[in-house]
Amino acid sequence: MSEPGALSFTITVDGVEVTATPGQTILEACDAAGVYIPRLCYHPDLEPAGHCRICTCKIDGRRSSACTMPAVRGMVVESETPELNADRRTLVEMLFVEGNHFCPACEKSGDCELQALGYLLGMTAPAFPYQWPQRELDASHPDVFIDRNRCVLCSRCIRASRDVDGKSVFGFDGRGIHMRLNVDGGRLGETALAAADKAAQVCPVGCIVIKRTGYQTPYGERTFDQAPIGSDIAAVGKGAKT
Amino acid sequence: MTKPKLATCSLAGCFGCHMSLLDIDERIVELVDLVDLDKSPFDDKKEFDGPVDIGLVEGGCANEHNVHVLKQFRQHCRILVSVGACAITGGIPAMRNMVGLRECLEEAYLRGPTVEDGGLIPNDEDLPLLLDRVYPSHEIVKIDYFLPGCPPSADAIWAALKALLSGEAPNLPYPLLKYE
Numbered sequence: 001m002s003e004p005g006a007l008s009f010t011i012t013v014d015g016v017e018v019t020a021t022p023g024q025t026i027l028e029a030c031d032a033a034g035v036y037i038p039r040l041c042y043h044p045d046l047e048p049a050g051h052c053r054i055c056t057c058k059i060d061g062r063r064s065s066a067c068t069m070p071a072v073r074g075m076v077v078e079s080e081t082p083e084l085n086a087d088r089r090t091l092v093e094m095l096f097v098e099g100n101h102f103c104p105a106c107e108k109s110g111d112c113e114l115q116a117l118g119y120l121l122g123m124t125a126p127a128f129p130y131q132w133p134q135r136e137l138d139a140s141h142p143d144v145f146i147d148r149n150r151c152v153l154c155s156r157c158i159r160a161s162r163d164v165d166g167k168s169v170f171g172f173d174g175r176g177i178h179m180r181l182n183v184d185g186g187r188l189g190e191t192a193l194a195a196a197d198k199a200a201q202v203c204p205v206g207c208i209v210i211k212r213t214g215y216q217t218p219y220g221e222r223t224f225d226q227a228p229i230g231s232d233i234a235a236v237g238k239g240a241k242t
Numbered sequence: 243m244t245k246p247k248l249a250t251c252s253l254a255g256c257f258g259c260h261m262s263l264l265d266i267d268e269r270i271v272e273l274v275d276l277v278d279l280d281k282s283p284f285d286d287k288k289e290f291d292g293p294v295d296i297g298l299v300e301g302g303c304a305n306e307h308n309v310h311v312l313k314q315f316r317q318h319c320r321i322l323v324s325v326g327a328c329a330i331t332g333g334i335p336a337m338r339n340m341v342g343l344r345e346c347l348e349e350a351y352l353r354g355p356t357v358e359d360g361g362l363i364p365n366d367e368d369l370p371l372l373l374d375r376v377y378p379s380h381e382i383v384k385i386d387y388f389l390p391g392c393p394p395s396a397d398a399i400w401a402a403l404k405a406l407l408s409g410e411a412p413n414l415p416y417p418l419l420k421y422e
Contacts, residue, residue, distance in 0.1 A: 100339075100340060101331075102327075102331070102333070102336075102337065103327065103392070103421035103422040104327050104333065104334065104392035104421070105334060105337075106422070109421070109422040110422075115422075118421065119416065119419050119420075119421075122413075122419075124387075124388035124389070124419070125324065125330045125331075125378070125380060125385075125388040125390065129381060130331065130336075130339075130378065130381075132339040132340055133340070134340055135340075149340075226417070227416075228416055
């Protein structure tokens with residue numbers, strides 16, 4: 001991370017001054033400053049896509065995704081407001097009912113970013129009727145398993161496979177509510193995907209999982225068992241202040 | 243002064259949430275001091291005979307009997323709480339929702355590996371009619387509060403009960419809010 005130099009400037013996030021450098025997005029500047037903005041499709045190693053809208057903030061009074069909006073000198077950003085967090089919770093609830101998310105029977109439980117956002121935003125039950133969609137599984141690959149019941153269409157695997165692995169194994173198929181994660185050629189086992197690929201490592205939910213690795217971390221020691229999602233980023237801010 | 247009344251039921255669930263309630267250990271003595279148990283599997287009271295303050299619903303609705311019991315609970319309970327993943331999402335029983343009822347029954351009773359002589363789908367009039375899919379409680383009746391978990395921990399159930407008995411909403415602290 002570059003030190004704030006002569007080109008650095010400040011933006012205001014929830015009343016706090018945050019230092020940013022040219023080229024940084026609002027989310028990147030906030031992460032570096034230890035100000036956590038809830039997000040789902042964003043991954044620090046990938047180009048931002050702005051798919052999930054969880055990180056939507058009011059930026060100079062207008063809503064935009066913090067992961068794609070470049071920071072500009074003097075910007076005033078609202079993030080931790082009851083209104084924005086209620087909208088974020090609604091988005092998470094919609095993702096829960098649009099897929100088939102059985103947390104008790106999912107090996108990603110405790111490490112799942114969708115679940116962790118539900119906890120953070122105080123979701124006890126989705127306010128919408130469950131859709132119970134028909135989704136396909138793909139167990140054809142020797143080391144990687146796809147359960148589309150849990151897919152949230154974040155496009156992390158698509159970006160990772162295309163931009164980091166150089167394989168373009170994944171893509172989207174269809175539009176709107178019919179959009180699905182597509183595998184190049186149809187079946188995962190027939191692609192060049194390897195378990196060590198970035199694309200197999202970045203799924204925020206239990207859609208793309210590495211076989212024979214589930215339930216290895218005991219209950220109580222998983223990523224989000226003790227502290228809410230974003231605590232690691234917020235800790236940066238607390239450390240900087242002292 | 244009479245004590246508040248507590249009722250519980252297990253619909254399409256596994257009784258795990260009831261077991262978790264019993265898991266409050268010695269606090270059950272305090273619970274006995276705080277509430278009178280009304281219709282519940284714990285005391286085997288079969289019917290409501292008056293209004294109840296708090297009703298805890300475990301399990302979703304998989305058949306018409308579940309719906310009947312749930313509507314009775316809504317009718318008699320001032321505060322109705324969905325307890326556990328099955329009541330809130332349909333849970334494990336709802337995994338049949340993506341398959342279809344007929345296919346499920348045929349797989350279990352006609353094409354199952356232990357079926358002999360062609361099998362038969364049960365159709366006795368004493369059996370409650372299965373619903374087309376498993377419904378979470380709040381898609382059948384109004385639910386006042388939700389207590390997620392599979393099951394919610396004894397600490398979560400205790401915290402929620404104490405809050406409700408104090409006239410407060412059960413806002414669980416982070417370590418107690420779980421979907422599994």
